[in-house]
Amino acid sequence: MKTIHIGLLGCGTVGTGVARILIQNQEMIRSRVGATLNLKRIADIDIDRDRGVLLGKDVLTTNADSVVTDPDIDIVIETIGGLGIAKTLILKAIANGKQVVTANKALLASEGNSLFRIAADKGVELAFEASVGGCMPVIKTLRESLVGNQIQAMSGILNGTCNYILSKITDDGDTFETALAKAQSKGFAEADPTLDVEGFDTAHKLAILTSLAYGADLCLDDIYVEGISKITPLDIEFAGQFGYKIKLLAISKNRGNAVEARVHPTMIPFDNLLSSVNGPLNAITITGDAVGDILLYGKGAGMMPTASAVVSDVVDIARNLLTGSVGRVPLLSYQKDHIHRIPVMPVDEIISHYYFRFAALDQPGVLSKISGILGNHCISLKSVHQKGRKSGGSVPLVMMTHLAKESNVQLALSEIVHLEVVSDMPALIRVEDSNGSD
């Protein structure tokens, strides 16, 4: 029976999970693949810590170079993360003709265009199922299962930290700060949560998915990104009264010669299955011309779910090595010469429904002034609610719009904030209605 030798770079949370699966489920994997997957070397800066996995003598090393240059090793797994040494080692592994598996969405989203080109030129795999959505098989589904579909749109909850925080605000009435502290105490958020809560991690994932779906170059810098740190319990409560939940969504839409790609808090109606995805879970709806909507759901992070996705890539590559079919599926879903730069539509140009909340003085004529400015900018209202009454002070004035253009909305709001009757910055949340009606 043949043996495929594997080298692992980084043995933190995900790396340890990968080692655990490859060792504990080795017999089952062998009975599926028809070959032995042997975890030959692991490089980490800390080789003394007990990781709860029984490793053979000489498996652990602090010398990562010795792993990526080991002539026996067929597949190198990178679970170090970040843009520094991870990139250097991936490049060295590719240069040495190794097949590479990575979960590093930040690196792929930022430097994927060159990395994928280098891997393709060298004729090696660069697999990344674990980079988006943890154990949800979203990369394989886009590249393989939906291969006969023109992808029309995607809409995903791709960051468990944000979804946990929004669920806590929704269920417990927490402020953002309290919910964040809870997420940190549960291990669902980092000490510095910026990458997650400001939407950048979600944008990394959206850049990867958008490229795969449409055969586009990666476009991270063009993605509009807005995080969840300004979401208040008040807006979540009003959303609920209108029949909506607020989720941080990665949204991508095929607009023919351009794509929409944006990350922001979004109101979605209760009957959208994504609205039932709570806590640190991930889910994504993909719309194709043949399938309509399909949805994938699962744990988007964590040791074992992410490791499961890494192992699925390792097995895929092992199967390619065993049958001499490396390069069987193009890295970015489309053949190299069919990957184009597809422009990302500026957020100003999108058309959406909107929710506004104004802190307005409770006096006659306020509604007329605000709605007059909106009307001047072609924004028509579906409903208006004044929530509570406070004589003299300000009260929340909540509005839901019909479809409107973002640039008009921004212009109108910039006028409205200067009204004397408006006492604070308005809240704006975009609304995705599943029926797409006006």
Add this chain to the structure above:
Amino acid sequence: MKTIHIGLLGCGTVGTGVARILIQNQEMIRSRVGATLNLKRIADIDIDRDRGVLLGKDVLTTNADSVVTDPDIDIVIETIGGLGIAKTLILKAIANGKQVVTANKALLASEGNSLFRIAADKGVELAFEASVGGCMPVIKTLRESLVGNQIQAMSGILNGTCNYILSKITDDGDTFETALAKAQSKGFAEADPTLDVEGFDTAHKLAILTSLAYGADLCLDDIYVEGISKITPLDIEFAGQFGYKIKLLAISKNRGNAVEARVHPTMIPFDNLLSSVNGPLNAITITGDAVGDILLYGKGAGMMPTASAVVSDVVDIARNLLTGSVGRVPLLSYQKDHIHRIPVMPVDEIISHYYFRFAALDQPGVLSKISGILGNHCISLKSVHQKGRKSGGSVPLVMMTHLAKESNVQLALSEIVHLEVVSDMPALIRVEDSNGSD
């Protein structure tokens, strides 16, 4: 550029959808695969009907034999269905060295053990993504994405007809008969709905999934099957009051040396995502030791969703042909010599929560008699409700149990029906609680 030639057997609903994708999306598929997928021949008994797809001269034929023996054709797609001519043609295609794609769950569930062996011996692919769950990529997910996981359980809504009918009873208070008539008028149910509503179609799919998940021989005859024709609006209403929906579930559980495999109406709590899957949609939760729960959701039937799954198989095989890697993934997920007969646990031996509804006389002592018999058979009650009051006549007496053994439940019910105070056959619905508590 290379060309892969395709022959299609049967050009009804799904076949027409396949033709439409292969022709209308041919250019996109080429830019992904790097080869041309050419639909060379289509065999159907009716070659005159306009199918709304532009077909070249000489593509259509009534002679199916000429397709499966055509030396140019690489891949044969069977979308005829049923156990008759479809089997004969698949066998002839295999004998002629063709790769085969089928959506025929009835055939695979019944005769898959021999068909897969014959295909494997001949060294050809026999692909079947479209046989379960329409466009949900459940076969690929089990065979490839979860390859590092020991599968622990699966729980699926796999028949759109039943789910549509149950949704109608739930939402509109229809009787089963009215809801079935609505399903038939919408085209969601056949004129003879037995295969769907009595659970047999779901059992076909469960047989396939159970085999793939555990490396087991197909076991259709051992699956316990109970349909939805006895479900009443009353039971659905009571379920709702307890916080449950009723769905026809395919349930499979890994019990070590045996598996559970059963199809029956099941109460699931509102917080189980499957309870939000309404109308003709399909969904499945798969539990693996590494991933925990993942869920797939999408259209389980219909022309284009099913055709999309067929095309994903066709492309997979085309890629194997182009890279010389036919047989890259074993047909039934495990290598031939690792597929075993794994016994299906008789339904008598399962342990479950139960819902009972008795039509009982509204008089003192009734509850004591019924609960006494249940207690004698080690069945303890979680809650008891008498719904309404009708002096002299019978009233519904509803009970939810803690975990109990099916054989004990059946024995207890057979005693209870003989009580004079019980005026009708009791309703029994099994309950799956997501937390698995007692």
